[in-house]
Amino acid sequence: MTAENDVAIRLDGVSKAFGALKVLDNVTLDIKGGTAFCLLGRSGTGKSVTLKHIIGLLKPDSGHVLVHGKKIDELKRQELSEVRRSMGFLFQNAALFDSISVGENVAFPMRRHTDWDEAKIREVSKAKLADVGLEKDYDKMPGDLSGGMKKRAGLARAMALDPEILLVDEPSAGLDPITAGEIDDLLVELKKKGTTLVVVTHNIPSARHIGDELAMLHEGKLIAQGTAAELDRSEHELVRAFMRSEGAG
Amino acid sequence: MYARVGAAILAALAEVGEVSLFGLRALREALLPPYEFGEVIRHVYEIGWKSAPLIALSGFAIGIVLSMHTRASLERFGAEAMIPAGLAIALIRETGPLVTGLLVSGRVGAGIGAELGAMKVTEQIDALEASAVDSFKYLAVTRIIACIIAMPMLTLIMDFCGIVGGYLAESTISGMSWQLYFQRAFSLVEFNDFIPATMKTAVFGMIIGTIASYLGFSTTQGTEGVGRTSTRSVVLASMMIIVSNVVLVKLIFFLFPATG
Ligand SMILES: Nc1ncnc2c1ncn2[C@@H]1O[C@H](COP(=O)(O)OP(=O)(O)OP(=O)(O)O)[C@@H](O)[C@H]1O
Numbered sequence: 054m055t056a057e058n059d060v061a062i063r064l065d066g067v068s069k070a071f072g073a074l075k076v077l078d079n080v081t082l083d084i085k086g087g088t089a090f091c092l093l094g095r096s097g098t099g100k101s102v103t104l105k106h107i108i109g110l111l112k113p114d115s116g117h118v119l120v121h122g123k124k125i126d127e128l129k130r131q132e133l134s135e136v137r138r139s140m141g142f143l144f145q146n147a148a149l150f151d152s153i154s155v156g157e158n159v160a161f162p163m164r165r166h167t168d169w170d171e172a173k174i175r176e177v178s179k180a181k182l183a184d185v186g187l188e189k190d191y192d193k194m195p196g197d198l199s200g201g202m203k204k205r206a207g208l209a210r211a212m213a214l215d216p217e218i219l220l221v222d223e224p225s226a227g228l229d230p231i232t233a234g235e236i237d238d239l240l241v242e243l244k245k246k247g248t249t250l251v252v253v254t255h256n257i258p259s260a261r262h263i264g265d266e267l268a269m270l271h272e273g274k275l276i277a278q279g280t281a282a283e284l285d286r287s288e289h290e291l292v293r294a295f296m297r298s299e300g301a302g
Numbered sequence: 303m304y305a306r307v308g309a310a311i312l313a314a315l316a317e318v319g320e321v322s323l324f325g326l327r328a329l330r331e332a333l334l335p336p337y338e339f340g341e342v343i344r345h346v347y348e349i350g351w352k353s354a355p356l357i358a359l360s361g362f363a364i365g366i367v368l369s370m371h372t373r374a375s376l377e378r379f380g381a382e383a384m385i386p387a388g389l390a391i392a393l394i395r396e397t398g399p400l401v402t403g404l405l406v407s408g409r410v411g412a413g414i415g416a417e418l419g420a421m422k423v424t425e426q427i428d429a430l431e432a433s434a435v436d437s438f439k440y441l442a443v444t445r446i447i448a449c450i451i452a453m454p455m456l457t458l459i460m461d462f463c464g465i466v467g468g469y470l471a472e473s474t475i476s477g478m479s480w481q482l483y484f485q486r487a488f489s490l491v492e493f494n495d496f497i498p499a500t501m502k503t504a505v506f507g508m509i510i511g512t513i514a515s516y517l518g519f520s521t522t523q524g525t526e527g528v529g530r531t532s533t534r535s536v537v538l539a540s541m542m543i544i545v546s547n548v549v550l551v552k553l554i555f556f557l558f559p560a561t562g
């Protein structure tokens with residue numbers, strides 16, 4: 054059994070409620086290392102909440118989240134930082150640091166966590182921006198970017214340290230079909246290099262293209278999980294309706 | 303009725319408790335590596351240096367006004383020669399530190415509250431955490447330390463500009479020379495007037511930084527929440543400065559009885 058086949062991320066009976074609102078209800082799932090996992094579901098079902106659990110921004114009310122076998126929700130600050138260094142996270146709203154330039158946003162994780170010199174940091178940041186088609190926008194401020202450009206800059210920042218695990222929340226939302234296709238290709242490329250991907254998306258064609266495994270979240274539970282072909286044959290009408298859609302975004 | 307007032311008081315006390323814990327945690331973490339020297343220096347510049355013009359101008363104006371009041375009072379006793387010293391003592395012991403504290407809580411408290419609040423509601427604080435950065439340390443501790451460092455320095459600027467303002471007011475009326483004015487101004491000022499009063503502003507800095515950072519980190523409800531945080535930072539910090547000043551002055555009189 055090679056490392057790629059090991060479980061990279063495991064949710065073990067995770068439940069989460071905000072006040073009276075039950076968002077996740079005993080969710081259990083395994084994501085294998087080096088594969089792409091696409092999380093589907095209607096708006097407001099808890100997809101972003103699930104991603105935030107994986108990187109430890111939210112803690113489960115009960116159950117555990119394991120990354121490379123470590124219980125994220127029980128780690129001390131130091132150890133949690135350690136694990137987070139091997140992860141990248143694209144927020145749904147990009148969450149760029151708006152007081153520094155786009156390029157510095159991408160350089161930020163390198164400045165914090167590597168001992169690279171200035172020249173190398175600039176070079177790698179430029180390359181990451183080029184990967185998402187923003188090579189000309191290094192010195193722009195985040196406030197001056199369009200929605201889709203922010204998203205791509207956020208993805209470049211998430212990829213800054215070549216993370217083993219990349220969590221992306223709707224990477225192609227707000228992008229034109231061509232750019233969205235390019236981002237999909239980039240993600241597939243990363244997967245080929247061994248990155249574990251967790252992708253939240255509403256774009257079914259893209260999920261079919263990227264995802265080794267798809268799952269659908271509905272009312273706090275995973276109502277379907279498997280390959281695209283398996284989801285096409287799901288017993289749930291909602292899942293089949295989802296899989297038939299061409300809906301971009 | 304009583305129950306509601308009681309509940310409000312309890313809620314306020316609970317918040318004071320949480321702010322205090324936040325501040326104590328900041329002090330503890332400031333002593334533990336990694337030290338964010340670069341950030342602290344950047345914030346001393348933002349908080350301290352950029353407040354300097356405001357503080358200098360205010361100090362100058364306050365010096366002029368204080369000088370007019372001291373003259374009006376001391377003239378009655380024929381003690382005009384005491385005017386410079388009277389002004390210097392009033393300024394250095396109380397007016398300078400307190401006014402600087404209130405001005406900084408306005409400019410800096412509002413700024414920190416709004417900045418951190420905006421970062422909170424746009425998930426930038428989460429993004430820092432996701433980048434394996436300790437957001438509390440990186441954002442709050444550095445600002446609190448910067449406030450602690452900047453306040454005494456700004457107070458010195460206020461004191462100095464106030465004395466210069468006092469000199470200008472005095473020299474236009476009595477034509478007193480620069481040398482004589484300064485000699486008289488500092489003739490009665492002692493170590494015990496100067497050091498404790500200036501150092502107590504470090505506590506004001508701690509109060510401003512802690513309250514604004516705490517409220518910034520607890521901001522919810524979008525843009526409206528950011529506005530609310532900004533206002534609350536100024537109101538709470540000013541209030542806490544005025545209240546803590548009572549205790550600090552009492553403490554200074556106790557520790558340095560020579561001044562009393
Ligand atoms: N920090 C929070 N506090 C309170 N409620 C929250 C919080 N975060 C999320 N929620 C609630 O949890 C539910 C799920 O939110 P989430 O953002 O995960 O939805 P989503 O599946 O990502 O939806 P979308 O596709 O629209 O992004 C929503 O009802 C939301 O209001």
Ligand SMILES: [Mg+2]
Pocket residue numbers: 100101102145222
């Ligand atoms: Mg979402």
